[in-house]
Amino acid sequence: MVTHWKSLWTSTHDDALSTGKTVFDRLVGADPHAGAVFDYYVTFDQEDTSVAGKARWGELPTAAPIDSDDGQDLLERGWEATKEEFERNLERVKEAIDELSDEKIMRDEDLARHAFRKVGAYDGPTIFLYTEHGTGIRHRGQLDRLLEESEELWIVPADVHF
Template sequence: MHMVIYALVEASTKDEALAAGKTVFDRLVGTDAHSCAVFDYYVTFEEEDTSVAGKARWGDLPTAVPVDSDDGEELLDRGWEATKEEFERNLERVREALDEFSNEEIMRDEDLARHAFHQVGAYDGPMVFLYTEHASGIRHRGQLDRILEESENPWIVPADVHF
């Protein structure tokens, strides 16, 4: 499956932001020696040579933009809303499983309950749409707000990832 994720990075220029974003995405696909792959591959939105990912799948998204620009604010809102919606969807599955199943049934993973538990606790992967420049998932609004407040020149870089 494909999804769009976003890296929040410090940069002075669009090229610096794109390079920093690619470093984040490299870590998330496991090309860094000290990382573990949570996605299969990624395509950033300056790439033109693919017919199944990036612009071909999602249309024209900016390659990298300052967070405080109109496009940047839109990308940030998309990423945060997707994170929040996915969390709430999985949390509802957890609540339903706790109401409907015994401990033994949950242990046997009836209705994929344990998968939903795992997703609610995830720090990266298909449930997390926003990442720091260190490839750490941004999991709550307070964390996002703190990153934005502490950043001197934040940029947002989108990528199409496959998992």
């Protein structure tokens, strides 16, 4: 299984990590009213793991203001990862449409339908940034609106497993 880190936003320093853990709890299905998107997560304040979090990604801040150097680095990394995953999957979709018959696409040859699903994903492994409400940030306009509408934003990284 592959893991990668995800980030989300919160509005105040005091509740950044707490809000982050609440959102990640929901994304792993700890909330009975939410479906699991990931199997589990590890935040960067956890020291008791040898395969996730700091052990996998090195030292990352537990939470960082978006306008700090650490926050900007996490934001850029998260957005670039989301964009690269989208572009990679979109290219697979375009190739499938150009090269495969409808029947082959229907049978999911070359995992074409899988790539279609990833391009349309609202959350999960192809989305690397989340809001404080657990909503995946899917496009740059959504990210820019969030950045413009909030004065104090914090980013909370977590290593997720899916």
